[in-house]
Amino acid sequence: MNQAELQQLVQETSLAYFGLPFKHQAVFNRRLRTTGGRYHLTSHNLDFNPLILETFGSEEFLGVIKHELCHYHLHLTNQGFQHKDKEFKQLLKEVGGSRFVKSLSKSKPAKSLVLYQCQGCSQLIYRQRRVNTEKYVCGQCKGKLMYIGIRNETVNLKG
Ligand SMILES: [Zn+2]
Ligand SMILES: [Zn+2]
Known part of the structure; x- marks a missing residue:
């Protein structure tokens, strides 16, 4: 998946699950390590960890996209957009976003x-x-x- 395809996928996911357009930039960021994605509060852009897609496949990746879009849409509509917020938890559940991402650390494999x-x-x-x-x-x-x-063992999505 290239950059343009990622942008397209995030836009489509936003419309399909949130009924709202995604109007900012979605980019792959290889520097993300244990997190699946990140929402930038000031630019409103989203970063995604390509390792999620490469390691766990498109279904897991879609869960991460939905998770980041929850931060995005809630923040832009002045609602509770942090992990601890009720609105965030509620919306994440509604759209079926990921709460956790499997461990990505290669030096330290996921412990059973x-x-x-x-x-x-x-x-x-x-x-x-x-x-x-x-x-x-x-x-x-x-x-x-x-x-x-x-x-x-799972790792918390910090993004
Ligand atoms: Zn006991
Ligand atoms: Zn998050």
Whole structure:
């Protein structure tokens, strides 16, 4: 995907999911590392990390575009445009944008965590590796742990 195609895709996504035009610039930025994209408050332009598209494909990338467009449209209409804001969370949910992006760091691959649930107090417990559930019990209530599965660690979208 080149620069012009990215611009086109962001404009189309904006119209299709937000019903509003995207009137600024969308550019690929290879300097973004762990973030999928970035919204610039002063220029209103959007940066996108091409590694998301190259590593995880177009569906993941579309989620990032929607995420950045949430910042964009909310900011331009003077609504809560930050991650913590209710409006942001609501709009992100409505358009199906990404809250997280998978880990992109190459030197430090995404860690898998083993997830257990305590059968006593129901709390979820993450461990770096599998543990012996015959011996290892819940730290809070000493209940037995049940193996749930492996979860991949995700990184917060800071953009
Ligand atoms: Zn417990
Ligand atoms: Zn963001």
